[in-house]
Amino acid sequence: MTAAPEQVDRSTDVVDVAREQVLERGVGLTEAQVLEVLELPDDRIEDLLALAHDVRMRWCGPEVEVEGIVSLKTGGCPEDCHFCSQSGQFPSPVRSAWLDIPGLVKAARQTADTGATEFCIVAAVRGPDKRLLSQVREGIKAIRDDGNDIQIACSLGMLTQEQVDELVSMGVHRYNHNLETARSHFPNVVTTHSWEERWDTLRMIRDAGMEVCCGGIIGMGESLAQRAEFAVQLASLEPDEVPLNFLIPNPGTPYEDYPVVEGPDALRAVAAFRLALPRTILRFAGGRELTFGDLGAKQGMLGGINAIIVGNYLTNLGRPAVQDLEMLDELSMPIKALSQTL
Amino acid sequence: MAYCSYCGKPAEGDHEVCTRRLAVLDPPRYCAECARRMVVQVTPAGWTARCSRHGEITSAR
Numbered sequence: 024m025t026a027a028p029e030q031v032d033r034s035t036d037v038v039d040v041a042r043e044q045v046l047e048r049g050v051g052l053t054e055a056q057v058l059e060v061l062e063l064p065d066d067r068i069e070d071l072l073a074l075a076h077d078v079r080m081r082w083c084g085p086e087v088e089v090e091g092i093v094s095l096k097t098g099g100c101p102e103d104c105h106f107c108s109q110s111g112q113f114p115s116p117v118r119s120a121w122l123d124i125p126g127l128v129k130a131a132r133q134t135a136d137t138g139a140t141e142f143c144i145v146a147a148v149r150g151p152d153k154r155l156l157s158q159v160r161e162g163i164k165a166i167r168d169d170g171n172d173i174q175i176a177c178s179l180g181m182l183t184q185e186q187v188d189e190l191v192s193m194g195v196h197r198y199n200h201n202l203e204t205a206r207s208h209f210p211n212v213v214t215t216h217s218w219e220e221r222w223d224t225l226r227m228i229r230d231a232g233m234e235v236c237c238g239g240i241i242g243m244g245e246s247l248a249q250r251a252e253f254a255v256q257l258a259s260l261e262p263d264e265v266p267l268n269f270l271i272p273n274p275g276t277p278y279e280d281y282p283v284v285e286g287p288d289a290l291r292a293v294a295a296f297r298l299a300l301p302r303t304i305l306r307f308a309g310g311r312e313l314t315f316g317d318l319g320a321k322q323g324m325l326g327g328i329n330a331i332i333v334g335n336y337l338t339n340l341g342r343p344a345v346q347d348l349e350m351l352d353e354l355s356m357p358i359k360a361l362s363q364t365l
Numbered sequence: 366m367a368y369c370s371y372c373g374k375p376a377e378g379d380h381e382v383c384t385r386r387l388a389v390l391d392p393p394r395y396c397a398e399c400a401r402r403m404v405v406q407v408t409p410a411g412w413t414a415r416c417s418r419h420g421e422i423t424s425a426r
C-alpha cells in the first residue's frame with residue numbers, strides 16, 4: 024500500500040532528516056540529499072526555508088555580514104566565461120575602464136558608511152599583472168590613509184604563489200575566486216581555463232592563511248543534479264564565504280537569452296546551499312533583484328542567507344544600500360560589526 | 366533622446382525591456398545623443414558614463 028501523495032513520510036523526508044543531521048549535528052547534506060531538497064515541491068518551500076533559517080541561526084548566529092564591492096578594472100578580460108559581460112570575447116556593450124585611486128577611496132568610504140565591514144576590490148582579468156597589483160597596493164594604502172579600517176578583500180583572478188604572498192603582505196584578509204558552477208558543467212561555461220586551475224588558486228589562498236570566498240552562479244543551464252554537485256564541491260573546499268549569484272542574462276553574452284531563475288527554484292537553492300554548508304557565510308550576491316524582487320529578498324534572508332552585498336555590483340546596479348539596511352532592521356537582524364570580526 | 370541608452374538603437378520603437386533594465390539593473394551603456402558605446406564606471410553608490418563626443422553623465426545617487 025502506498026501513502027497518499029500529500030502525506031509526508033517522516034522517517035525519510037529530507038527536511039526531517041536534515042533537521043536531525045544538519046540542525047542538531049551540524050553535518051552538511053550529501054549530494055543526493057541536496058538534490059532531494061532541490062526537487063521538493065513548492066508546498067514544502069516554507070518548511071525548508073524555516074529549517075535553513077534555524078540552521079543558520081544555530082551555526083552562524085543572527086548577525087548579517089554586509090559587504091560592498093567595486094570594479095577596479097572593468098571589461099576587456101581575455102577569458103570567455105559565458106555569463107560575463109566583461110569578457111572581451113563577446114560583443115557586450117561593456118567597455119574597458121579603470122577606477123582611479125581617489126575613486127577607489129571614495130567607494131570604500133561609501134561602503135563603510137553603510138555599516139559594512141567588508142570591501143572587495145575586483146578586477147576583470149585572468150590574473151593580476153604588476154600594474155594591477157601595484158594599483159591594489161596603492162589603493163589599500165590610500166583607503167587606510169583615509170582613516171577607513173574596513174576589512175579588504177580582493178578578487179583578481181588566478182594567482183601565482185608569489186602573488187598570493189604579496190596580497191597577504193598588503194593586508195588582504197579574504198580572497199574571492201568563484202568556482203562558478205559544478206565541475207561537470209564548467210567546460211560548458213568557460214573554455215579558456217579549467218575548474219582545476221581555479222581550485223589550485225583556492226588551495227594557495229587557504230594555505231597562505233587568507234579567508235577563502237568561493238561561490239558561483241545559479242541558472243547557467245546546469246541541471247538540478249549539477250546544482251547539488253556544485254553545493255557539495257563547495258562544501259569540500261570548506262570556504263569561509265560562499266557568494267550565491269543568480270544569472271543576470273546580460274546583452275552580448277552567450278547567455279543573454281537564458282531565462283531568469285524563478286523565485287521558488289532560487290529559494291530552494293538558497294536553502295539547499297545552507298543545508299550543505301551549515302557554518303559558511305552565505306552571501307546574497309548578484310541577480311537577486313531580478314530573480315526575487317523585494318519580497319523574495321526577505322524570504323532568502325529568512326531562508327539561510329546571512330550576508331549581503333549592498334549597493335551596486337561590478338557592471339550591474341543593485342538596490343540602494345539603504346533599502347537593504349531597512350530590510351535587515353525590519354527583520355531584526357543585526358549587522359556584524361568590525362570589532363566582532365577582528 | 367535619439368537613441369536608447371540600453372541597446373543603442375534608435376529611440377523610436379519598442380524599448381520596454383530596455384527601460385525596465387535601466388530602471389533596476391543597468392547603467393546607460395550607449396550615448397543617447399549619438400549611440401556611441403560609453404565608458405561606464407559603476408561604484409557602490411552610483412555610476413558615471415562618458416561619451417567621447419558628448420561628455421560625462423552621472424547617476425542621481
Ligand code: SF4
Binds near residue numbers: 108109110111147149
Ligand atoms: S575571468 Fe572574470 S572577468 Fe574574465 S570573463 Fe571570466 S568572469 Fe568575466
Ligand SMILES: [Zn+2]
Binds near residue numbers: 371379384
Ligand atoms: Zn533599447
Ligand SMILES: [Zn+2]
Binds near residue numbers: 398401416417418420
Ligand atoms: Zn555621444
